[in-house]
Amino acid sequence: MKKILKASMGITAVPQRSSFEAKILIAFTAAVLVVAALFAITWQLEKEASEAARRVAHTQEVIGNIARARADTLQVEFSTQNYRLTGDVAQLLERDATIATREAVLQQIQQLTRDNPDQQQRWSGLRAVVNQRIEISKHVEWLRKTQGQEAATAFVATAPLRETRERTYRLLREMEAEETRLLALRNAEQQHGRKTLLVSGALATLLLLVLLVSTYALIRRQLRIADASQRALADNEDSLTALLQSIGDAVLATDIDGRITRMNPLAERLTGWPLAQARGRPVNEVFCIINEQTRQPAEVPVDRVLATGTLQELANHTLLVHRNGSECPIADSAAPIRDAQGLVRGVVLVFRDETTPRQVQRSIRDHNLLLEQRVQERTLQLQESQEHLRSVISNVPAMIAYVDAQQRYVYVNKPYLQRFAPGQADIAGRTVREILGPERYAVVSPMVAEVLKGQPQGYDWQPFPGVWQVIRYMPKRDTYGQVEGYYVLGSDITERKQAEEKIQALNTELAQRVRDLEQVGRALKT
Template sequence: MRGVSGFESKVLLAFASAALVVAALAGSIWKLVGDEADATQRVARSHELISSLARVRARTLQIELATQNFRLTGDPARIEERDSSIARREQLLQRIRLLTEQDALQRGRWDQLRAVIDQRLQFARQIETLRKTEGEPAATAYVASVPLAATRQQVYNLLTTMEDEEVEQLAQRSAGELRTHRALSLSGALLALFLLALLAGVFELIRRQLRVSEDHLRSIISNVPAMIAYVDAGQRYVYVNQQYLQRFAPAQGDITGRSVREVLGEDRYAIAAPLIARALAGEALSYDWQPFPEVWQVINYVPKHAADGQVAGYYVLGSDITERKRAEAHIQGLNSELELRVSELEHVSRALRTLSAGNRTMLRASEEQALLDSMCVAIVESGAYAMAAVWYRVDDAQRTLDPRAACGYPQGVEGLRVLHASWGDGERGRGAAARAIRSGALTLVRDMRGHPDYMAWQAELGGHVSVLACPLRVEGEVIGALAIYHAEADAFDADEIRLLGESADDLAFGIGTLRARAEQARIQAAMHQLTRYDALTGLPNEAVFSDLLVAAMHHSEHSGGSFAVLQTDIDRLREVNDALGFSHGDQMLQEFGARLRRVVPAHATVARLRGDEFAVLLPEAGRAEVTRLAQQLEVALAAPCLVAGIPLDLSAKTGIVLFPEHGATPHDLFRHMDIAVHEARHQGRRHVIFDPDQQLDRPGRLKLAIQLRQAIESDELRLYLQPKVEMRSGRVCGAEALLRWQHPERGLVPPGEFIGLAEDTGLIKPLTEWVLRAVTQWLRASTGAAAGLPVAVNLSARNLRDEGLLEQLRGLRSGGDYPAGLLEIEITESTVMEDAEHALRVLHGLREQGIALYVDDFGTGYSSLSYLQKLPVDFIKIDQSFVRSLGGDKDAAVIVKSTIDLVHDLGRQIVAEGIETQDAWDLLAAWGCDIAQGYFIARPMPAADFGAWAAQYRPPQ
């Protein structure tokens, strides 16, 4: 005891010393923590203020848009939308006022903001009043007379100023918080060092004390009321306590070194061996067993791991649970008796549950088949019957009994149908359902086993023993029967039969009600069809299309998305009408509409506007998607149309507009579509996308072309790279070269604004030459993680037609000091097909120079597989529109997976571009895609940054 007391004194002294040091440091740290908490609260207030300012800006825009929409349309919903936004903005403004309470400068700006917003609210209320009382012209005239733009700019300037001020204060507070964190870290480090030294001394004290306590522990283990043992990996005992020895080897003094099989005996070892194997495999487990008559034990195995991680053996901990097992057996007996009583109660109440569930089903059902299916499920699941089926009579020559719904039959409705049951009085019409239909009364079979009426179906009873069939009477006629089956004989009593009959009557009532509703809906649909759809083609008419266009505009304005609209006019329809008559012209119109519907996606809308004019609304689409659809339409219309036995070419001109890029109102979109159609006729092209620059700013395009030529000469172009990653290894395997224009006034101009202009003006040749030189210089200078990585350059159709292309590439390569194969070329599928034979010669020339070739945007052109196999290409890139649609478009997933398999079968590698999510990466990796490219990996970056990015890149898991 004196030794223990001395040990405790030393430990207490050490911890008292530690407590004094901690107390000394705690005061200073507490102050720092308090300062940090204050700083955190101020930072949180700043974040909340910035967020509130941003939401006020958004609400202000929503209020103005709603007010202007109401002025234009008079739709009251816009006023409700505006007032809701005003109320939310007021809450935000009050919150901002509270947040700026202690900042005089910000509070002054808030007062200014409040005044301007109040002024704009007066404008909005006046616009509303004028629109309601005097109409849209008066409201529009008022808008022109008030300073809406000036006050809007005042609001945005004040919000921006307040936000900038708060961001600056936030930066200062973040710096202060960082200093506080560093001070805390330093204090914590000093404290940790001291405590580490102190704990090292305590550890030495404890270690010495443990040696003294080990003998005491062994004594305790030997006397605890539990069996304890340790067995090595060879299943030999290393240690057992006295209780274990008395239970399994009472006549032996020591079993150390003996095997478990030898001590337990063969019978007990046969039970324990599989569990021992699991313990030696590293699994901790517990189980109950009965090693001796009237003796139960709970045994726990705990694996012991060696330093190398291998299992060195396992511990055994056992306790006697005989009394617990006896109590469990008694409880089990009580539970069995309780289950019997519950079963009796269930037998009485199941019909009521069935009736209640059936009523709920009828309240929710909207169509007849769903009602029948739900009723059968309710009978089986809520009523706990073995099976339910609804049979309808068919008034054919065989008097067929048709199963319309079933639940509980293993083969389902189709399995019942192969029974070829009849409601006639022949051999196949002896079943309970047939008799209920013929008699119009409830029919009960208490035991179908060996019953003469069921001799033909004994093999198909499937464990169903008794059946109750209830006729279904609709408008005085028995249309079928509801059959309810049970797995027990004589399972239905009188009250149960009565209640189930009521359920069948309710089902019949529900069927009649739904049929009446369906007939009424059919009549309403016919009326709707006459007023909203074109009688000749069955397509929506111009009024419906205009409504859909307005709805799409509202949706896009709220979601920030875009959509496309196409107008396509049939060529030479008047000639067909003049030569063959209007009936044959109508035939051509019908065929044209049918082909449009077959080609457009399911979510798109095709309409006939007037005469030979058709329109397509393509939601959630941009320039690439609508161009691809226009190309598909051209292919679909290429086949001749047989009119009066004469094959006539069915061609059209298509004009395309994009929202919101090409118009803010339906009138603008229709007008610009018409302009694009006329432009297509003028240029002799099959489709044209509306170009506002060509219509409104032709001098502007000329100016931009001049500036582009100067940009090439003045080194205003910038080389960007987007990485490619090998999916199997996660290794960065190259990049695609992309071009940006650093305009001195407009900043960084994306390629979509000038590549097309370069194509039209012939500047694409010097532009491509600049890119090739820039890529070559980068390949020569690249070091580190970027060294040795190939870069692919895109070539257009004009580039392929350039006779000096091969010589230029050969000259760039001859003067280079980088390995062959690092310069790669990408060409689109459609580019190759413009002049296939010439393109094939050029591609073979590139291949001979050791340049790897890619086919880009695969899936958007019309190249045949036989021709694709001839191309000397190494890689084929799936168009990014398919890859981006993987998450929600099953068709896109099928196309991508099939393309991967096809490309591999052709002996090429596949590249997926446009990967933006982890899910898309996982799917493509599972399908065996070779190379990945997209924002999920990295956005395009300046070429100078590529090496640093590649060095730190880690592949997705």
């Protein structure tokens, strides 16, 4: 009832943002996220582009150093050959200067390719062959200085100049080819990064345009809704008044100061205050309640609702005092009235006359007490009957027991207990095999199996020397017809068996005497 009332009054029960504000916030947040994402993507792509440009420059530098190393190697070879032919010391100075330059270039190549294991391996091979060629050049120099041109020329003819030259140039070509491949790859990466940046920027721009258009459409739609809401608000007052008139509970509403603003006819009748006279009065003046038992004024829950902003219920045993002094028991609850921002703007109090329900409850309570008394009496009678039945069963001159489907004793009477478990107070929960023992259980187990299948069983047996019993098994079924155990009924037939044995012995003796008499008679005839 309270939910219907508050919904009709256009009141939200929980503070929340309007749908329009939420959508605008979502659109703004999305735009910020798009801009942030665009910035992050641009920064990342710019970083990648800078790194790609650095790698391209790095590769170009390696290629340039390889070219300088090749040229320096050729120059060293020319200078060494010219010195061998001319003996001009200036050629040696030029050679040594070129070697120094080449060494610096080789060191740069090693540093620049330290992140490439294949290039480092090629550089190591290049370093070895260059060192070998330097040694050859030094030896040619020594021979030219000490033994003359012919000795130097003869050594050159036998030295591995061609093989080392080809190996040097091959390694330089391989290193240059590798760097050229890396340069092409890194140029492609750089171009891809630029394209990605352009595409990302275009997509982000398009998304921002979509957000702007959507936000504009949302604002236009909200303006139309606001116009419709203003028109509906004028009709809402009449609808609310009609609703209050038709609600089956008494309803009154207050403002934030606890003064009455609305009442429906049932609230007017129960309090005795017409709305025209009650409007603007403090709720305590119109809604007067007392404790039914102490007759002391009770607290109206409106103040607690305004203080806490939560639903409040009336204490039990509350009476509403009519304006004319009459009283009636009531039950009520009070809930806060909140605006669209979730702020408490008043209280709605819903209450109803509990006179008839109280009478019904009292009648039900009296009936329940009477019923409980009868149940207790019947329970005592049943307990007495059960005790009497148990006493009878325990003292009848027969063995009685009940065994469940797991072959565990549930109940045995005193004769059964004295016969199979003398000296024990109870065997409930123990198995048939445990009580009878393995030998006797082997005799009865086939009959037990059959009775648990639903077939009654009966047999005579001699469980102890000189003791005979007749046993009957009867299955016990549940409400679904399933066997859930069986009853055992046993009687001692030892005297009958002994009498039968005596009769059998007498019959045997009588038959023997008859046969003896017949033999005597036949002997006399002969």
